[in-house]
Amino acid sequence: MSATAWAWLVLLFPLLGSIVIGLGFRALPAKVAGIIGTLAIGLAFACGVAALVSLLGDQPEARHHASSLWDYASVAVLDIKLGIFVDPLSVFMVLVVTGVSTLIHLYSYGYMQSDEGYHRFFSYLNFFVFSMLLLVLAGNFVLLIVGWAFVGFASYALISFWYRRETATRAGMKAFVINVVGDIGLVLAAFLIFRELGTFDYGAVFERAPETFSTNEWSITAICLLLLVGAFAKSAQLPLHTWLPDAMEGPTPVSSLIHAATMVTAGVYLIARTHVLFELAPTAADIAAFTGLATLLVAATMALVMTDLKRAIAYSTMSQIGYMIMGVSIGAYSAGMFHLMTHAFFKALLFMAAGSIIAAMANDQNIDRMSGFGKAMRFTSITFVCGALALAAFPGSSGFFSKDEILAFAAARGGMYLIFTVLGYVGALMTAVYSFRLVFRVLHGEPCDEAQELIETGHVAHEAPKNPATGEPEDTDVGFPGAEHHIAEGSAPMRVAMGVLAFGALFAGLIQIPGVDDVVTKFLDPVWEGSPLAAIEPSTLADWEGLGIGGVIALLGIGIAYFLYVVRPELPGKLETRLRPLHTLFANKWYFDEAIDFLVVRPALAIGRFANRVFERFVVDGLVTGTAETVRGAGGVVRAVQNGFVRSYALLLVAGFAGLALYFLLSSS
Amino acid sequence: MNTEWFIVLSALLFATGAMGILIRRSPMVILLCLELMLNAGNLALVAFSRMVGNGQGQVFAVIVMVVAACEVVVGLGLIVAIFRRRLPLNVDDLRELRG
Amino acid sequence: MEEVLFFISALGALGGALGVIAMRNPFYSVLALIVHLFSLASLFLLLTAAFVAAAQVVVYAGAVMVLYVFVVAYVGGGGESAWEPIPFQRLLAPLLGIALFVELSVAVLSSSLLALGEDGPDVQAGFGDPAAIGRLLLEKFLIPFEAASILLLLAAVGAIVLASNRRQSEEAR
Numbered sequence: 001m002s003a004t005a006w007a008w009l010v011l012l013f014p015l016l017g018s019i020v021i022g023l024g025f026r027a028l029p030a031k032v033a034g035i036i037g038t039l040a041i042g043l044a045f046a047c048g049v050a051a052l053v054s055l056l057g058d059q060p061e062a063r064h065h066a067s068s069l070w071d072y073a074s075v076a077v078l079d080i081k082l083g084i085f086v087d088p089l090s091v092f093m094v095l096v097v098t099g100v101s102t103l104i105h106l107y108s109y110g111y112m113q114s115d116e117g118y119h120r121f122f123s124y125l126n127f128f129v130f131s132m133l134l135l136v137l138a139g140n141f142v143l144l145i146v147g148w149a150f151v152g153f154a155s156y157a158l159i160s161f162w163y164r165r166e167t168a169t170r171a172g173m174k175a176f177v178i179n180v181v182g183d184i185g186l187v188l189a190a191f192l193i194f195r196e197l198g199t200f201d202y203g204a205v206f207e208r209a210p211e212t213f214s215t216n217e218w219s220i221t222a223i224c225l226l227l228l229v230g231a232f233a234k235s236a237q238l239p240l241h242t243w244l245p246d247a248m249e250g251p252t253p254v255s256s257l258i259h260a261a262t263m264v265t266a267g268v269y270l271i272a273r274t275h276v277l278f279e280l281a282p283t284a285a286d287i288a289a290f291t292g293l294a295t296l297l298v299a300a301t302m303a304l305v306m307t308d309l310k311r312a313i314a315y316s317t318m319s320q321i322g323y324m325i326m327g328v329s330i331g332a333y334s335a336g337m338f339h340l341m342t343h344a345f346f347k348a349l350l351f352m353a354a355g356s357i358i359a360a361m362a363n364d365q366n367i368d369r370m371s372g373f374g375k376a377m378r379f380t381s382i383t384f385v386c387g388a389l390a391l392a393a394f395p396g397s398s399g400f401f402s403k404d405e406i407l408a409f410a411a412a413r414g415g416m417y418l419i420f421t422v423l424g425y426v427g428a429l430m431t432a433v434y435s436f437r438l439v440f441r442v443l444h445g446e447p448c449d450e451a452q453e454l455i456e457t458g459h460v461a462h463e464a465p466k467n468p469a470t471g472e473p474e475d476t477d478v479g480f481p482g483a484e485h486h487i488a489e490g491s492a493p494m495r496v497a498m499g500v501l502a503f504g505a506l507f508a509g510l511i512q513i514p515g516v517d518d519v520v521t522k523f524l525d526p527v528w529e530g531s532p533l534a535a536i537e538p539s540t541l542a543d544w545e546g547l548g549i550g551g552v553i554a555l556l557g558i559g560i561a562y563f564l565y566v567v568r569p570e571l572p573g574k575l576e577t578r579l580r581p582l583h584t585l586f587a588n589k590w591y592f593d594e595a596i597d598f599l600v601v602r603p604a605l606a607i608g609r610f611a612n613r614v615f616e617r618f619v620v621d622g623l624v625t626g627t628a629e630t631v632r633g634a635g636g637v638v639r640a641v642q643n644g645f646v647r648s649y650a651l652l653l654v655a656g657f658a659g660l661a662l663y664f665l666l667s668s669s
Numbered sequence: 670m671n672t673e674w675f676i677v678l679s680a681l682l683f684a685t686g687a688m689g690i691l692i693r694r695s696p697m698v699i700l701l702c703l704e705l706m707l708n709a710g711n712l713a714l715v716a717f718s719r720m721v722g723n724g725q726g727q728v729f730a731v732i733v734m735v736v737a738a739c740e741v742v743v744g745l746g747l748i749v750a751i752f753r754r755r756l757p758l759n760v761d762d763l764r765e766l767r768g
Numbered sequence: 769m770e771e772v773l774f775f776i777s778a779l780g781a782l783g784g785a786l787g788v789i790a791m792r793n794p795f796y797s798v799l800a801l802i803v804h805l806f807s808l809a810s811l812f813l814l815l816t817a818a819f820v821a822a823a824q825v826v827v828y829a830g831a832v833m834v835l836y837v838f839v840v841a842y843v844g845g846g847g848e849s850a851w852e853p854i855p856f857q858r859l860l861a862p863l864l865g866i867a868l869f870v871e872l873s874v875a876v877l878s879s880s881l882l883a884l885g886e887d888g889p890d891v892q893a894g895f896g897d898p899a900a901i902g903r904l905l906l907e908k909f910l911i912p913f914e915a916a917s918i919l920l921l922l923a924a925v926g927a928i929v930l931a932s933n934r935r936q937s938e939e940a941r
Contacts, residue, residue: 644764648854651691654864661871669878672884673877675815678778680872682785688865689789691857694848697794697840701801705785708808708828711820719815722889727817727896728904728912734827735916739923741832745839746930752843753931761853 003058003086004067006051010094011084011133013043018126025119031109037122038105041129045098052091060526063088066139066203077198085139085202089527092337092520093136093269100261100344101129103497107352108253110491111359115251121161125257128154132262136269140200141190144270148186148234151266152179155258159250171246178243182233186270189226192219206276213280224277224284227270231288235267235321237295242593244318248310248365252355255310260317260351261344268324268340272333272527279331279531288329293423296322298590300430304437305576305586308365309354312438316391317347319431323406323424330417331533332409334521338512339406341520342398346390346505352498353384356488357442361450367438372447376454380488381443383498388439390505392432392558395551401509403428408514408546412538421546425553432557433564440565514543675716682709694760696751700744707737774814780807794845798836805829817896 017040021033028036055063068083084090105125112121131154135147153176160172194200196219197208213220231237236244236259247259258264271278271288278285299319306312320343327336357373357380358365374381390399407428410420447455488494511519528534538546564571576583585591641652686705693699711730718726751758784804791797805828812821852858877884894900905913 643854645854646760646764647691647694647857651854651857651860651864654687654691654868655860658864658867658871661875662867665871665874671887674774674778675811676876676884677873678781678811680869680876682781683872684865684869685782685785685789687868688861689785691861691864692789695794695846697836697843697845698788698797701788701794701797701836704801704832705788705804708805711824712808712811715812715815715817715820718817719891720883722891722895724896724900724904725908727820727901728909730817730820731823731901731905732909732912732916734823735920738827738832739919741835742923742927743930745835746927748839748843749931758843758846759848 001050001054002065002067003051003054003091004065004084006047006054007084007086007090007094007137008067008069009047010044010051010098011130011137013040013047014126014130014133016040018123018130021119021126022123025123028119030113030118033119033122034105034109034112037126038102038109040126041098041102041105044129044133045095045102048091048094048098051086052095055086055088055091061529063526064203066201068139072142080140080142080200082143083139083201084137084143086137087527088524089269089272089337090137092341092524094133096341096344097129097132097136097262100348100501101125101257103500104253104257104261104348104352106493107256107355107497108251110493111253111355111486112251113486113491117161121158121251124154124157124161125253128158128258128263132266135266139202141193141202141205142200145183145186145190148230148266149183151234151263152176152183155179155247155263158254158258159247161250161254165249167246168249171243171249175243175247178233178240181240182230185226185229185233189223189230192223192226196220196223202273206274209276209280215280216283217280220277221281221284224274224281225287227274227277228284228288228291231267231270231325232291233267234270235264235325236318237267237291237322237325238298239592239596241295241299241318242589242596245311245314245589248308248314252310252351252358255314256348256351256355259314260347264317264321265324265340265344268321268328268336271325271328272337275328275333275528275531275533278329279533285329289326289417289420292322292325292327292329293420294322295319296326296427297423297430300427300434301586302589303434304430305583307368309358309367309370309438309442310351310365312367312434313347313350313354316350316431316435317343319427320347320391320403323403323427326420326424327406327409330410330413330420331531331536332406333528333531333534334524335402335405335409337524338520339399339402342390342402342505342508345501345508346387346397346399349383349498349501349505350387350391352494352501353380353387353488356380356486356494356498357384359487360454367441370442370448370451371445372443372451374443376447376451377487377489379495379498383488383502384443385439386502386505388435391435393428393550393554394558395547395554396509397506398504398509400547400550400554401512401514404546404550405512405514405543407550408538408543409536411546412536412542413533425549428550429553429557432554433561436558436561437565440561444566445569514547515540672716672720676713679709679713679716682706682712696744696748696758696760699760700741700748703744704737704741707733770814773810777807777810777814780804781811792848795837795840798833798840801836802829802833805833815896816891819896819898819901822898 017037021028021036025033064085064087066083066085068081070082072080072082074080105122108121108125112118115121128151131147131150133147135144135151138144138147156172156176156179159175160169162168190200193205197205197212199205199208209220229240233240244259244264248255250258278288296319299315299322303312303315303319306315320339324336324339324343327333327339356377357370360373360377361370386397390397393400393403403424407421407424410417410424486494488498511517512521525534564575588594641648683706686702686709689702689705690699693702711733714726714730714733716726718724718730748758751763756763781804784800784802784807787800788797788804791800805824809821809824809829812818812824
């Protein structure tokens with residue numbers, strides 16, 4: 001079968017899974033639903049592999065195929081098809097997405113077991129994977145937007161999965177609204193592209209763009225900036241990032257799938273896919289790169305002081321995606337995509353391990369209350385450390401090879417781009433510090449109560465579930481973090497998933513050792529053909545130099561964290577007091593939420609209130625009610641004629657007759 | 670005699686009858702005014718019959734008389750029925766059909 | 769001679785009409801109408817409509833008015849209150865009456881009927897006789913004649929139904 005046929009199958013299986021589970025939720029027992037869900041994605045992964053094999057059978061230059069099922073609109077100038085585009089980039093994304101998704105489904109099979117909304121969860125999750133695959137495989141901008149919007153919806157549905165929790169629904173709405181802002185940017189970009197180039201199809205757009213636009217023309221810059229708005233909203237970059245920490249209200253598998261490995265990388269994919277347009281608008285590309293850099297640093301500072309485990313990991317995600325955005329904006333396409341892959345492994349793993357720990361803590365996510373889990377949960381802590389090592393770019397781990405490749409590229413590009421390298425290493429230092437801060441805080445030290453209980457009895461105390469943020473009791477009837485808590489040690493599917501990811505986090509870097517093998521780069525190269533930026537290759541020596549510096553920085557960061565949290569645990573407290581203003585700034589997330597509230601939310605609410613009190617009441621109601629009142633008044637006047645008196649009717653009769661006669665007499669004379 | 674005189678007289682009687690209907694309140698008297706109007710019409714008919722020279726107008730007048738008699742009969746029956754039910758014999762007080 | 773008779777009859781008719789609309793007591797209105805009817809009969813005679821005049825006296829003044837008298841006697845004559853519930857009625861009624869009269873007169877008099885201003889054609893001896901009317905009724909206007917008789921029947925039945933003693937319970941209520 002051709003690669004495109006496999007690609008259609010890739011799309012089909014998750015959709016089927018979602019529909020079957022969604023419609024059959026009464027008929028299917030819970031376990032079956034879980035199996036169907038996981039199997040669907042597993043099959044999709046298998047088809048993705050088959051598509052890869054089929055693609056590899058082609059010559060490198062010919063590895064792009066488009067295929068369409070039917071035409072949406074073939075009118076005059078419009079030609080929109082339900083079409084997919086299969087090339088190394090999309091197959092790469094398909095494999096990453098389906099691979100990590102299968103493992104996460106496996107994890108959820110165990111983790112969500114006692115949840116009342118089990119079926120709903122798997123149906124949504126499958127739908128999400130389908131939408132992400134649609135986004136990635138889309139062959140034209142219209143289908144991209146469709147996938148983009150579906151992904152946004154799926155994210156909303158899954159964030160507010162425990163919908164009786166008010167914090168969760170609010171977080172879901174926040175995520176959706178910010179995503180819609182991004183959608184607007186994307187849609188406007190698509191409109192502009194159509195206006196300038198006359199088509200939505202990827203192949204045609206990328207062919208015509210260099211001919212139609214000269215570098216840095218305002219129209220192409222506008223298109224790229226609008227695309228960036230979409231990318232930033234989806235990938236949680238500054239300033240559209242405020243939804244990501246709140247999105248941690250969703251169940252842990254959701255955080256690990258959507259907000260670590262897949263959805264948030266959609267922005268990176270977008271920029272990589274439209275790299276032709278970005279190369280024509282270097283200004284926009286530079287803006288993207290600087291935004292990525294800023295996000296990287298700001299998020300790292302926030303992760304340093306976060307006390308909520310999942311939110312700390314979320315900020316780490318934001319920071320790492322900053323790396324990726326930076327990478328694909330300055331031209332390190334393959335490096336950026338490789339970092340996307342490794343990040344998917346270790347971030348998903350970190351979330352899974354965190355989920356296990358949080359389950360042991362009875363849904364309490366505050367690391368101030370956690371300690372000593374290293375002894376209580378062996379497997380979880382080992383995998384957690386694996387993930388943290390990869391995140392910190394410990395020499396030899398996957399993160400090591402991927403992150404430093406981006407920074408080496410920036411150095412090779414030279415000139416202004418050295419800033420990225422330098423600040424990128426600063427960010428790497430902070431990354432190492434905060435990731436091992438989490439490790440040492442949570443896993444080291446004296447076991448906390450829950451950990452102690454685990455060590456002694458081997459299972460966790462169950463109390464009535466409470467919302468960790470507000471402390472109010474949860475409504476478990478409908479579909480809630482149930483009373484049971486599932487930790488990795490107790491669930492085989494969870495262990496399998498985490499084990500595979502740990503393996504990937506540690507050893508996936510080996511496929512891209514500079515000078516030895518460049519599996520990913522070689523595979524993705526045909527996509528960037530003709531791009532002047534992609535042609536810049538740092539020399540192997542430069543690569544190894546970069547790796548060396550990166551390794552040193554990682555070890556330094558781990559060392560600092562060890563010092564601060566194990567050797568002298570009282571130091572962080574003292575530092576916090578000394579640097580109180582800085583700490584407050586970081587802990588309050590650089591006041592972004594407050595700024596957006598002030599700049600956007602309050603004016604919107606004020607406009608709404610004005611519209612309601614003034615415009616609605618006087619103008620609209622005035623018109624509508626006024627019309628009704630006028631009619632009623634007129635009716636009242638006319639009604640007075642029907643007074644029931646026969647004599648007045650007779651009077652009207654005679655008067656009418658007299659009038660008529662007068663008229664005829666006058667007109668005939 | 671000019672036919673004109675008769676016609677003018679007929680018009681005057683008709684107008685008087687109409688005015689009476691508008692002014693009076695007792696159903697009895699209203700019926701009487703109706704009779705006035707009908708008779709005015711009869712007068713006009715007979716006058717025109719004389720003017721034209723054939724008897725058709727007179728036949729018409731006779732039929733009108735028959736109709737007037739029928740109408741009086743029914744109207745008086747109504748009045749008797751109203752009186753029987755002890756309702757006020759006043760056209761202004763019988764006004765339930767109103768909007 | 770004719771004119772004198774005309775004016776006397778006209779005055780009688782008018783006076784009767786005014787009496788009908790002006791008298792307080794309905795009984796007096798009935799009497800006024802009887803006077804009016806007799807005047808009208810003499811007017812008919814002036815127009816050589818002998819049969820119509822006779823029918824007017826016998827049927828109208830004789831039968832219909834007697835019926836009226838019976839009902840007035842049964843119902844009784846009450847006065848009417850002075851207060852007028854309908855605004856402008858008392859003002860508009862005479863105005864409209866005058867307007868109606870003027871318009872009708874103008875309409876007829878200014879019409880192009882040429883024969884209006886003259887005396888009628890010479891008529892033969894039997895004009896307006898019962899024989900002539902009868903012949904017309906039974907030959908040319910047979911169907912209106914029969915229809916009129918059916919109407920009379922209906923009216924009679926209707927009057928009986930309206931004024932009958934329906935049920936004892938209704939009376940007692």
